[in-house]
Amino acid sequence: AQSVSQHNHHVILSEAASLELGCNYSYGGTVNLFWYVQYPGQHLQLLLKYFSGDPLVKGIKGFEAEFIKSKFSFNLRKPSVQWSDTAEYFCAVGGRNTGKLIFGQGTTLQVKP
Amino acid sequence: EAGVAQSPRYKIIEKRQSVAFWCNPISGHATLYWYQQILGQGPKLLIQFQNNGVVDDSQLPKDRFSAERLKGVDSTLKIQPAKLEDSAVYLCASSPHPMGGTEVFFGQGTRLTVV
Numbered sequence: 001a002q003s004v005s006q007h008n009h010h011v012i013l014s015e016a017a018s019l020e021l022g023c024n025y026s027y028g029g030t031v032n033l034f035w036y037v038q039y040p041g042q043h044l045q046l047l048l049k050y051f052s053g054d055p056l057v058k059g060i061k062g063f064e065a066e067f068i069k070s071k072f073s074f075n076l077r078k079p080s081v082q083w084s085d086t087a088e089y090f091c092a093v094g095g096r097n098t099g100k101l102i103f104g105q106g107t108t109l110q111v112k113p
Numbered sequence: 114e115a116g117v118a119q120s121p122r123y124k125i126i127e128k129r130q131s132v133a134f135w136c137n138p139i140s141g142h143a144t145l146y147w148y149q150q151i152l153g154q155g156p157k158l159l160i161q162f163q164n165n166g167v168v169d170d171s172q173l174p175k176d177r178f179s180a181e182r183l184k185g186v187d188s189t190l191k192i193q194p195a196k197l198e199d200s201a202v203y204l205c206a207s208s209p210h211p212m213g214g215t216e217v218f219f220g221q222g223t224r225l226t227v228v
Contacts, residue, residue: 004155032215043116044156044204044219051215090155099144099208100169101217103155 002027004093006104013081014112021076021107023091033074034092034101035065044090050074061085083113115139117220119205125226131193134223138186138207144168145182146217147190148204156204162188195227 007022025031035047048059055067065076074091091104118137126132138145143164148156159178161169164185173180177196182188192199202222208215 034216036219043221044206046216046218049216092155098169099146099210099215099217100158100161101156103157105153105155 002093002102004091004102004104006089006091006107008107009105010108010110012110012112015083016080017111019076019078019081019085019109021089021091021109023074023076023104025072025074025091025093025102027072027093027095027102030096032094032096033065033067034094035059035063035074035076036090036092036103037087038090039087047076047089081109081111083111085109086111117205117207117218119203119220119223121223122221123224123226125228126195128197128227129194131191132195132225133189133191134203134205134225136188136190136205136220138188138205139209139218142207142209142218143185144208144210145188146204146206146208147180147188148206148219150202150204150222152201159190159203192225195225197227200225200227 004025033050036044037047050067058064092101094101145162147159150156162182180190204222205220206217208217
């Protein structure tokens, strides 16, 4: 079955702390991987994506993610979070030949100033 | 570039009533999606269009949900009759490439409350 599992449902950090959000997926075939972010009151926005090549991908606002094929993982990282990173983060997987995205349940990140 | 437009932003209806949502994708985007996001969960695909043809509607509850994309541009999603468990945010999204497989752009969604 195709699925995405995000390890943490709710994360609370202080500003300048490091962030790592876990994401594991189950999917038959070659995949594209995404992290989307939803700031309060806003629509889902792409944070970063992996299609092929270097498994360490960099996104907007200092975020990066590493694709580890052997572990079926695509964890999101940021060395130092800011209060403005408070948002909900979604990991998603899609097949190479389909636009259908399968989302994880999301992680709510709260950054305390 | 204008984003994906959806209306209305909010809707409250009683169970057994009908409701319709409208979506205008980004200009030129061939692929259009409707997702349902229940509180505390990630979005779940309901239906995917390629131009005006349906590509995937395997998770659309067809006894009560219907969707169309006339002329391959705007789309409407209808629920008739609504149930309490249909309370969710309905997200429209579009992608520029045939069959997707690349970045998908989302609208702000319509928050439906069924009472």
